[in-house]
Amino acid sequence: MRYAYYPGCSLHSTASDYQQSIDSVFRKLAIELREIEGWTCCGASAAHVSNLLLPVALPVKDLLQAEKMGLEVIAPCAACYNRMRQANYKIKESAELRQKVNQILRADYQGQVKVRHISDVVVNEYGLKAIGQLLEKNLKGMKVVCYYGCLAARPQKIVAFDDAVYPSYLDRLIQTLGGEAIEWPFKTECCGGSFSVSKKEVVLKLTHDLLDTAKDLGAEAVVVDCPLCQFNLDFRQGEVEKQFRKHFALPVFYFTQLLGLCLGFRQKELGLEKLNVQPFALLEKKNLFV
C-alpha cells in the first residue's frame, strides 16, 4: 500500500508525537507514506472565515501535486482532512468556482484526488483483523473514551466515513487492542478548536465538559485522532482543573500511540514523553511500559 502524505502544519510542531507514532506504526504495517513535495498550509480555520476562494484554492494546490503522484492522499489532521474534502466537494459542485480556482492556479483540477483520513485507512483499509495478527501486547484492563470531535464527522455527506453522530471506528480499534472503549455521549462534541488562543475561556468550558464526563464514566484515558482536540484536552487540562477545581489527570493519547505500544514499539518511538499529562503511571499499571 502506498499513499501521498499530507502531514499538515501541526504534525511538524505541536503534534510531532502524532507524527512519530505514525512513522512507527506505518513502518510496521508496511504502508508507504510519500510526503507531498512543497506542501503548504490548508488554510485551516482562518481561510474559510476570511475569503471565499482561499479555503478551496489552498487545498487544491496540494491536491494537484498528489494528482501528479497518482496516489490517494492521507491526512492525519482532522482539520486538513476536512478542508481537503470540502475543497474537492466544492470544485465538483460549482463549475464557476472550479473555473475560477483553476484560472488562479493555472491548472485543470476536477476534484478527483481521493482524500482519506488516517484512521479510515488504518481501520477500514488495512483492517482490524490484519492488525489483530500483528499485536505483541494488549490494552487489557484499560478503560478509555474515544473522542472523535467535529472535523472528521461533519459535514456528514462530505467528510464522514462512519456514523457521523455516534462513530465507532476508534472504539472498535481499542477493542481489537484488548482495551475497553466506554460508551459516552460526547464522541462528536466540539472542543473549541482554534479558540484555544483567541477565546480560551470557551475551550476551557468545552474541554471541561468532555473531561468531566469521561472521568465520571470511569475512563482512565482519552483516545483521539485530531491534533487540535489533543492539544486542547491535554495541554489545557491543567488550566481546566484549576478553573473548575477538579482533578482529572487523564492522559490524552493519539490512537497511533496506543496502537504502536501494542505493536511493540517503545515510548521514544511513539513520542509518549511529549504528552502533557504523563501516561507512564497508567501504562505501568497495565504492563505496557517499556
Place this chain on the structure above:
Amino acid sequence: MKISLPEQTRAFTLKINEMIDQNIDGCYQCGKCTAGCPVAYTMEIPPHEVIRWVQLGCAAEALNSHTIWLCASCETCTSRCPKNIDVAAVMDALRILAFRQGQTKVEKEISLFHKLFLQVVERFGRVNDLYLMGKYNLLTLNPLKDWRLGQKLLAKGKLRFTSPPVKGIKEFQETLRRIQASEESGS
C-alpha cells in the same frame, strides 16, 4: 403575517444567498441550530436569530454581532437543520463580509488571530506556531500570555524557533496574491 421588505433591504439577503448558494428564506426559525450549538451559551444572540436578521436584511445587526465570530465552525447546526440551511456557511459569509468592510472590532482578538494566521501562512507557506503566538501576544499587548505553556512546548520539542524553508514559496506567494486580487474584484 406577511412582511414586505423594500428592495434595498433585500440586497443584503440576496448577497448572502449568493455567497452560500442557498435560499436562506427556507429557515422557519425552529431553533434547532441554537439548541445544538456548543458556543450558544456565551452568544448574546443565538444562531437562529442571526439567520432571521439576514432574512430581514438587517446587515448592521448581523455583521456587528459577537455571534458570527464566536461560531467555532463545528457544523453541528448545518448537520441538523431540517431545511438543510448551511448555517455554518452563513456565519462564514458574514465574517467574510465583515472582514471586507473592516468591521472586525466586536471580537478583535478572534479576528486578529485569523488575520495573523493567514499572514504567517503567506510568509512561511506553513504555520509557525511560535511566530504566530508571539505576534498575537505582542499585538494584543499581552506578551506573557501562555508563557509557561510555550516553555513546556519548547522543552518537549513541540515548538520550533525556525521553520524549514518550503520549496516553491515564491510561487506560492504569487498564487496568494492572485487569489486576493480575484476576491477583491468582487467574486
